[in-house]
Amino acid sequence: MDVKTKLLAGTIRQLRARRERVVRLIAKIHAKIHGHIDDHDLERYHLGVVKEEAELAALEEHLLWCGPCVDRTEAASQYVDTVRAAACDRAEYSPW
Numbered sequence: 001m002d003v004k005t006k007l008l009a010g011t012i013r014q015l016r017a018r019r020e021r022v023v024r025l026i027a028k029i030h031a032k033i034h035g036h037i038d039d040h041d042l043e044r045y046h047l048g049v050v051k052e053e054a055e056l057a058a059l060e061e062h063l064l065w066c067g068p069c070v071d072r073t074e075a076a077s078q079y080v081d082t083v084r085a086a087a088c089d090r091a092e093y094s095p096w
């Protein structure tokens, strides 16, 4: 690698690190302004009942950058799946 290539690689590395810091900062600001997705909406999202384009886009955009909401989405989906499985089991054994 010649000197110019090394300098360019160093600059690109610095820019990427800076971009990461900016992305994290924007995520923090965004969360403070808009807050997080509430549990009910996370469940609706997991169940696929969010049909409105704008709401769906907003939820998915939030989940792109917000780690805590991604974790809560996984917890909500496990909860929904557990409740759904319990309901199915109950339906199989129900005399109704």
Ligand SMILES: [Zn+2]
Pocket (backbone or CB within 6 Å): 031, 035, 036, 037, 062, 066, 067, 068, 069
């Ligand atoms: Zn969030």
